[in-house]
Amino acid sequence: GAVVSQHPSRVICKSGTSVKIECRSLDFQATTMFWYRQFPKQSLMLMATSNEGSKATYEQGVEKDKFLINHASLTLSTLTVTSAHPEDSSFYICSAPTRLGETQYFGPGTRLLVL
Amino acid sequence: KQEVTQIPAALSVPEGENLVLNCSFTDSAIYNLQWFRQDPGKGLTSLLLIQSSQREQTSGRLNASLDKSSGRSTLYIAASQPGDSATYLCAPENTGNQFYFGTGTSLTVIP
Numbered sequence: 001g002a003v004v005s006q007h008p009s010r011v012i013c014k015s016g017t018s019v020k021i022e023c024r025s026l027d028f029q030a031t032t033m034f035w036y037r038q039f040p041k042q043s044l045m046l047m048a049t050s051n052e053g054s055k056a057t058y059e060q061g062v063e064k065d066k067f068l069i070n071h072a073s074l075t076l077s078t079l080t081v082t083s084a085h086p087e088d089s090s091f092y093i094c095s096a097p098t099r100l101g102e103t104q105y106f107g108p109g110t111r112l113l114v115l
Numbered sequence: 116k117q118e119v120t121q122i123p124a125a126l127s128v129p130e131g132e133n134l135v136l137n138c139s140f141t142d143s144a145i146y147n148l149q150w151f152r153q154d155p156g157k158g159l160t161s162l163l164l165i166q167s168s169q170r171e172q173t174s175g176r177l178n179a180s181l182d183k184s185s186g187r188s189t190l191y192i193a194a195s196q197p198g199d200s201a202t203y204l205c206a207p208e209n210t211g212n213q214f215y216f217g218t219g220t221s222l223t224v225i226p
Contacts, residue, residue, distance in 0.1 A: 032212065034213060036216075042218065043204075043216045043217060043218040044159075044206075044214075045216070049211075049213065091156075093158060095214070097212040104208070104214075106158060107158065108157070109157070109158040109159075111156070
């Protein structure tokens with residue numbers, strides 16, 4: 001079946017550095033991908049909608065200049081956490097619906113720890 | 116904005132019991148609703164998907180119902196097993212394919 005992968009699965013970085021997380025749809029094309037994050041003991045929250053060939057749309061309260069999203073191809077969206085701080089430590093997960101939107105697949109997630 | 120509430124927040128039951136997890140959502144204009152399982156530190160596993168036109172779906176020991184008009188869904192787990200221990204998330208999906216998640220029900224099944 002269709003699979004969505006994320007890379008890396010886990011990353012530890014120093015405060016102030018930037019971290020890039022990749023989300024790939026492996027055997028289907030996704031014009032739209034979604035990015036979610038989950039803080040400890042909290043619910044998954046939608047951060048932004050990544051649109052192939054156009055700008056991402058961000059949920060209220062999510063800083064677009066801090067969380068850069070690039071959806072350069074029909075199978076890849078990247079989320080870059082710029083100037084990461086400890087409060088950005090979270091579990092980031094992406095999802096991609098199939099072209100008709102009838103099914104959506106979630107990536108395995110990326111755990112980010114900022115020291 | 117869609118608000119999702121799951122009750123109870125935590126549940127501990129002895130092995131073999133049947134149990135019901137509840138989910139309510141505020142916006143009934145949904146495309147479908149999914150129930151997911153999340154193990155500690157892991158991603159999501161889709162358990163059941165109910166389309167907005169359906170009232171229930173079954174898979175093995177799991178049965179999910181949907182009352183779209185009242186904004187409610189339930190997940191019924193029959194004959195619970197220790198391996199069922201996990202957090203269960205209810206997530207309505209809007210017509211833009213965006214999911215809104217509840218805070219989950221943390222289930223512990225005691226052997």
